Amino acid sequence: MNLKLKRTPGIYLAGFMGSGKGTVGQALARELGWPFVDLDAMIERQQGTAIAAIFEKQGERAFREIETEAIRCCIRDVEAGHPRVVALGGGAFVEPGNFELLENNGVTLWLDCPFEMVRRRAAATPERPLARDPQRFEQLYNQRTAGYARADFRIPIESDDPADALRTIRALKILS
Secondary structure (H helix, E strand, O other): OOHHHHHOOEEEEEOOOOOOHHHHHHHHHHHHOOOEEEHHHHHHHHHOOOHHHHHHHHOHHHHHHHHHHHHHHHHHHHHOOOOEEEEOOOOOOOOOOHHHHHHOOOEEEEEEOOHHHHHHHHHOOOOOHHHOOHHHHHHHHHHHHHHHOOOOEEEEOOOOOHHHHHHHHHHOOOOO
């Protein structure tokens, strides 16, 4: 197993909205026998409202602060020796300060999904607040790519089958 994972057993999936972080994360957690955390779902449970409602009522800045605190909560569990596979929100990894928190407390995987694929997937889930404006959506995708590229490992997403991503992650040999 990767030395970093032995010290802090956290695997954090980063990538743009619709890249498959939740689906791949659940499958990876099942395979490892580790708990899975979907950061956005965790925030919605804690706040008692949808992410879109937080954006609308409190604004993106307030949401990002809530998100960073949720990351800290996951990291406290990892630091205590409780393994986790965490699917981050699309902007969590590129938010200033979050990268350092994550990088120092486990392994980060970037699910690098082509723009056309994330556009198709996001269109199927209209509750995504940052996907409502197609031009802004593409601009955001392009802006975030360099931030995602700082992850420990890049996992190219070439199909809708999460088994393909799992094979790529297994091939990294970080888990054995």
